[in-house]
Amino acid sequence: MNAQLFHVTRSGATGLLFATFAFFIVPLMVGSFWTSVFTSTACFALAAAGVAFMYARLGMVSLTQVGLMGVGGWIMLRLNYAYGLPFEINLVLAGLITMILGMILALPALRLRGLYLALVTLMAAGGLEIIFATFQFPNGGGGFWGVETGRTPFMERPLIAISDTAYLRYTIFVATLGFLLIELARRLTPGRGWAMIRRSEAAAMSAGINVTLYKTIAYALAGLIGGLAGGLLAGSLGLLDSGTFKASESILLFALAVVGGARYWLGVVIAAALFRIVPALLNNWGVDADLSFIIFGAGLLHAVITAPNGIAGQVLDGIAKRGAQKMPPLDPSLITPQSSAHKSKATLSIEVKDITVQFGGVRALDKISAKMTQPISGVIGPNGAGKTTLMNVFSGFITPKSGNITVDGFDLATLSPHQRSKWGLRRSFQKEEISEDLTVAENVRVQIDTAELGNAEKAEAVDRALAYVGMTNKSDVSGADLNTFERRLTDIAKCIVGAPKLIIFDEPAGGLSVQETQALGDLILGIHDHTGAHVLLIDHDVDLIARICTETLVIDFGVPIAFGKSRDVLSDPKVKASYLGTEEETS
Amino acid sequence: MTRETILNIALYVGAMTLIILLLGWGKPSKVLGLFFVSGLAVGSLYALGGIGLVVLYRATGVLNFANGAAGAAGAMTAWQLGQWAVWPPIAWLSCILVALFISLAYGRFIAPLLAWREPVVKAVATLGFALIILGLVSFIWIDDPRSLTLPTDKIGVRILGLRVTVTRLIVIVTSIALVIGIWAYLKYTAVGLQMRSLANDRDLSALIGIPILRVETIAWALSGVIAGFTGLMFGDLIRLEPTVITFMVIPSIAAAICGRLEHLLLVLIGGLSMGVIESLLTLSPLLKGVRPVAPFATAALVLLWYQRSNRLTFGGGD
Numbered sequence: 013m014n015a016q017l018f019h020v021t022r023s024g025a026t027g028l029l030f031a032t033f034a035f036f037i038v039p040l041m042v043g044s045f046w047t048s049v050f051t052s053t054a055c056f057a058l059a060a061a062g063v064a065f066m067y068a069r070l071g072m073v074s075l076t077q078v079g080l081m082g083v084g085g086w087i088m089l090r091l092n093y094a095y096g097l098p099f100e101i102n103l104v105l106a107g108l109i110t111m112i113l114g115m116i117l118a119l120p121a122l123r124l125r126g127l128y129l130a131l132v133t134l135m136a137a138g139g140l141e142i143i144f145a146t147f148q149f150p151n152g153g154g155g156f157w158g159v160e161t162g163r164t165p166f167m168e169r170p171l172i173a174i175s176d177t178a179y180l181r182y183t184i185f186v187a188t189l190g191f192l193l194i195e196l197a198r199r200l201t202p203g204r205g206w207a208m209i210r211r212s213e214a215a216a217m218s219a220g221i222n223v224t225l226y227k228t229i230a231y232a233l234a235g236l237i238g239g240l241a242g243g244l245l246a247g248s249l250g251l252l253d254s255g256t257f258k259a260s261e262s263i264l265l266f267a268l269a270v271v272g273g274a275r276y277w278l279g280v281v282i283a284a285a286l287f288r289i290v291p292a293l294l295n296n297w298g299v300d301a302d303l304s305f306i307i308f309g310a311g312l313l314h315a316v317i318t319a320p321n322g323i324a325g326q327v328l329d330g331i332a333k334r335g336a337q338k339m340p341p342l343d344p345s346l347i348t349p350q351s352s353a354h355k356s357k358a359t360l361s362i363e364v365k366d367i368t369v370q371f372g373g374v375r376a377l378d379k380i381s382a383k384m385t386q387p388i389s390g391v392i393g394p395n396g397a398g399k400t401t402l403m404n405v406f407s408g409f410i411t412p413k414s415g416n417i418t419v420d421g422f423d424l425a426t427l428s429p430h431q432r433s434k435w436g437l438r439r440s441f442q443k444e445e446i447s448e449d450l451t452v453a454e455n456v457r458v459q460i461d462t463a464e465l466g467n468a469e470k471a472e473a474v475d476r477a478l479a480y481v482g483m484t485n486k487s488d489v490s491g492a493d494l495n496t497f498e499r500r501l502t503d504i505a506k507c508i509v510g511a512p513k514l515i516i517f518d519e520p521a522g523g524l525s526v527q528e529t530q531a532l533g534d535l536i537l538g539i540h541d542h543t544g545a546h547v548l549l550i551d552h553d554v555d556l557i558a559r560i561c562t563e564t565l566v567i568d569f570g571v572p573i574a575f576g577k578s579r580d581v582l583s584d585p586k587v588k589a590s591y592l593g594t595e596e597e598t599s
Numbered sequence: 600m601t602r603e604t605i606l607n608i609a610l611y612v613g614a615m616t617l618i619i620l621l622l623g624w625g626k627p628s629k630v631l632g633l634f635f636v637s638g639l640a641v642g643s644l645y646a647l648g649g650i651g652l653v654v655l656y657r658a659t660g661v662l663n664f665a666n667g668a669a670g671a672a673g674a675m676t677a678w679q680l681g682q683w684a685v686w687p688p689i690a691w692l693s694c695i696l697v698a699l700f701i702s703l704a705y706g707r708f709i710a711p712l713l714a715w716r717e718p719v720v721k722a723v724a725t726l727g728f729a730l731i732i733l734g735l736v737s738f739i740w741i742d743d744p745r746s747l748t749l750p751t752d753k754i755g756v757r758i759l760g761l762r763v764t765v766t767r768l769i770v771i772v773t774s775i776a777l778v779i780g781i782w783a784y785l786k787y788t789a790v791g792l793q794m795r796s797l798a799n800d801r802d803l804s805a806l807i808g809i810p811i812l813r814v815e816t817i818a819w820a821l822s823g824v825i826a827g828f829t830g831l832m833f834g835d836l837i838r839l840e841p842t843v844i845t846f847m848v849i850p851s852i853a854a855a856i857c858g859r860l861e862h863l864l865l866v867l868i869g870g871l872s873m874g875v876i877e878s879l880l881t882l883s884p885l886l887k888g889v890r891p892v893a894p895f896a897t898a899a900l901v902l903l904w905y906q907r908s909n910r911l912t913f914g915g916g917d
Contacts, residue, residue: 073719073723120899120902120903123903123906123907124902124906126717126718126719127662127718127719127722127860128856128902128906130719130722131852131856131898131902132899132902134849134852135853135856135895135896135898135899135902136895136899138849138850138853138892138894138895139892139895139896139899142889142891142892142895143889143892146888146889147888258846259846259849260842260846260849263664263726264730266723267723267726267727267730270723300737300738300741302733302734302737302738303734303738304734305730305731305733305734305737306730306731306734306735306738307734308727308730308734309726309727309728309729309730309731309732309733309734310727310731311727312723312724312726312727312730313709313724313727313728313731316713316716316720316723316724316727317709317712317713317724
C-alpha cells in the first residue's frame with residue numbers, strides 16, 4: 013500500500029511538471045496585468061479542486077465553494093487589518109475557520125442526496141452572497157466590526173513573496189500543495205471510503221464505512237481548500253469585493269469544473285483558466301466579456317452531453333489508451349477453493365425472532381422466525397417474497413416494527429449499519445457493488461479499513477482473501493475493467509476478508525453463466541472452512557440452494573412457509589405450490 | 600388529514616404569526632399592511648417562478664435553471680419593442696413568445712439527449728443553456744439602466760384602505776389562478792393525467808404508451824409561458840437587468856423547495872411567505888440589511904424540516 017501511496021501516475025507526473033513550469037517559467041514571461049490574472053487563476057484553481065473532488069470522488073454537487081472562498085478571504089482581511097499577524101498564520105487560520113464552517117454546512121447536507129443536496133448548498137451560497145453584500149469586506153475601512161482607526165491599511169504579504177511575481181509563485185506553490193493534499197486523502201482511507209460512497213451509500217455502510225463521518229471529512233477538506241484559496245486571493249488584491257463571491261459564481265465554478273473534467277488536475281486547471289483567463293483575454297481583445305458566458309454555456313452543454321469526463325478526460329484518456337494492455341478475463345474452471353486452517357470451528361446460532369416490517373400499508377415481513385445453527389443456511393422465496401427486506405433488516409437499513417435478530421445471544425439492533433461490519437457482518441448485494449474508482453485490492457481493503465490491524469496485517473488479509481477467490485493476479489486492476497464474474501468474485505473477497513462472523517449473500521450468482529455459478533457455489537461452500545464464518549445465502553435459484561445450504565427458510569409474501577433441513581423443506585408440497593403454483597393456494 | 604399534515608399547518612401558522620408579531624410589533628397597521636402587500640407581490644414572483652419550475656420538473660424531471668434566463672430574454676425583447684414604439688400589447692406578448700420559444704427549443708432539441716441521466720446532470724445542463732442565453736442577452740443589450748413600465752403601474756385600487764397598484768394585483772391574482780388552473784388541468788384533462796403519470800413513474804408511463812414527447816413538449820411550453828410572464832413582471836416590479844432576472848431562478852428554486860418540487864399549492868404558500876417575510880424584515884433595523892436572505896433561510900429550514908426523520912438508509916432494493 014505504501015508503495016502505491018507515493019506512486020506517481022503519468023497524469024500526476026505531467027501535473028507536477030506543469031506546476032514546475034508554472035512556478036519557474038510563467039512568472040518570468042508575463043507583465044503585471046497577467047501576473048495578477050494568473051495569481052487569481054491559481055486561487056480559483058485551488059477552490060475548483062475542492063468542488064471537483066467532491067463531485068468526481070463522492071458524486072456530491074457543492075454549489076457553495078466560491079461563497080466559502082469569500083469566507084476565507086473575509087477572515088484573512090479581518091485578521092490582517094485587525095491584528096497584524098504574519099501572513100502564514102492568517103492564511104492557516106482563514107483555512108481552518110472556513111473548514112469549520114464547511115463542516116457546519118455539511119450538517120444539513122448529510123441528510124440529503126442528489127438534487128436536494130445541490131439545492132441546499134445553493135441556498136447556502138445565496139445566503140452568503142447577501143451577507144457579503146450587506147456587511148461588505150473589511151477592506152481597510154468600514155465593514156463589519158470596522159477597522160482600527162489610526163492604522164494605515166496594509167496587506168501583509170509573506171516575507172518571501174512581497175513582489176507580485178513572487179506572490180504568484182507563492183500562490184502556485186500553495187495551490188500545488190492543495191492538489192497534493194486532495195490526492196493524498198484520495199489514496200488513503202478517506203478516499204477508499206469516498207469511492208464506495210459514490211458507488212452506493214448502502215454498500216459503503218455495509219462495508220463498515222461511517223458515511224456521515226466520511227462526508228463530513230470531504231466537506232471539511234473542501235472548506236479548508238476554499239478558505240485557503242480565498243485567503244490567497246485576499247493577499248493578492250489586498251481588498252475584496254462582494255461581487256466576486258456571488259452564488260452565481262459558485263454555480264459557474266462548479267459548471268466549469270464539469271466542463272474541464274472534475275476527475276483530473278488538468279480539468280480543474282482548465283476550469284480556472286476558463287473562469288479567469290478567458291474573460292481577461294476577451295477584455296484585452298476589446299470583445300464584450302459577456303461572450304465568455306456563451307463559451308462557458310456551450311462548453312458545459314457539450315461536456316454534459318458528450319464528455320462525462322470533460323475536456324481533460326478526452327485529452328488524458330486519449331493518451332492513456334495508447335499502450336494500455338488489457339488482461340484476459342478470468343477462467344471460472346481454474347478456480348478451486350483451498351481448504352484451510354479453520355476446519356473445526358464451532359458454528360453460531362442465529363436467531364431471527366418475530367421480525368415484522370411494515371412499509372405504509374404493506375406488510376413486507378410478517379413474524380419471521382427461524383433459529384439457524386448450520387454453517388450454511390439458505391433463505392428462499394419467489395420474487396417479492398421479502399428476502400431482500402429480511403436482508404436489509406440484518407444490515408440495519410430497515411428498523412423492523414417488531415422482533416429482533418440475535419447472534420449467539422447478541423442483539424444486532426444495538427449496532428448501526430456500519431458498526432455491524434466491524435462486528436463481523438458482511439454482505440453482498442443483488443447488484444455487484446464494486447467501486448470503479450478503486451482497484452480490486454482497494455475494493456477489498458475498504459472492508460477492513462476500520463479494523464484494528466496494522467497496515468501489513470491488513471495487506472496480508474487482502475492478499476489471502478484475493479487468493480481464495482483466485483483474483484490474486486488481478487489485484488491491481490481497476491474495478492472499471494472487471495467483468496461481472498470478476499466483480500462477483502471481488503464481492504466474495506470483500507465478504508471473507510478480515511474476521512467475518514456472519515456473511516450474507518443476496519443472489520450472488522445473478523447474471524452469471526452455469527459454469528460461473530458452479531465455481532461460485534464451490535467458493536461459497538468452502539467459506540465456512542476457510543474463515544469459520546456462518547453463511548446465509550438468499551436466492552431464488554432452487555438448485556444452488558439445494559446444493560450448498562444444509563437448512564433453508566422459505567418465505568412467500570412476507571410470511572414464513574417452512575424452515576428446516578433443505579432436503580425436507582424443498583420437497584414440502586406447500587413450498588412447491590408457492591414456487592410452481594398448483595391449484596391449492598398457500599397462505 | 601394525517602397527523603403530519605396537521606402538525607405542518609399548525610407549525611406554519613404559528614411561525615408566520617410569530618414572525619409577523621415580532622417584526623410588526625408597535626408599527627401602525629397601515630404600514631404593516633403596506634409592507635405585507637408589497638411582500639405578497641414579490642412573493643408571487645417567487646411563487647410564479649417556482650410554479651413554472653415545478654410544472655416542468657414533475658413532467659420531465661428537469662429542474663430548469665434557464666427559466667430565469669428565458670424570462671430575461673423575453674423582458675428585454677419587450678423593452679426593445681417598447682423603445683421602437685411598437686403597440687404595447689404586442690411587446691408584452693412577444694415577451695411571452697420569446698420565453699416560450701427558448702423553453703421549447705431546449706425541451707425539443709437538447710433535453711431528449713439527456714433523458715436518461717440523473718436529475719443533477721439534467722439540472723447542470725440547463726445551467727449551460729442559461730449561460731448561453733444570458734451571454735447573448737447581455738451582449739445584445741449592454742449594461743445600462745433601463746426600466747419597463749406597464750400602464751397598470753399607474754392605476755391603483757383601494758383595498759381595506761390601502762392603495763395597491765394593479766400590476767401587483769395582477770401578479771398576486773395570476774399566481775393564485777395559475778395554481779388553481781394547473782391543478783384543474785392536471786386533474787381533469789387527459790394530458791394532465793399523463794403528466795401526473797410521468798411524474799409518478801417515467802419508465803412505467805413509457806411502457807403503457809403515454810406519448811412522452813408530446814406531454815413533455817406541452818410541459819416545456821407551459822413553463823416557458825410562465826417564465827415569460829414572470830420575467831415581464833419582474834422587469835416591471837423589481838429591476839430590468841438580464842443578470843438579475845436570470846438569477847431570480849435561485850429564489851424561485853427556494854419557493855419550489857417549499858413544495859418539495861411537486862406540490863404547487865405549497866410552492867405558492869412558500870413563495871408568498873418568503874416574500875412577506877422578506878418585506879417585513881425591512882421593518883427591523885437590525886435585520887433590514889440581510890432581508891434578501893429570507894428565501895434561502897426559509898427554504899433551507901423547510902428542507903431540513905421535511906427531511907428531519909429521514910435517516911439516509913434504504914427501504915427497498917438499492
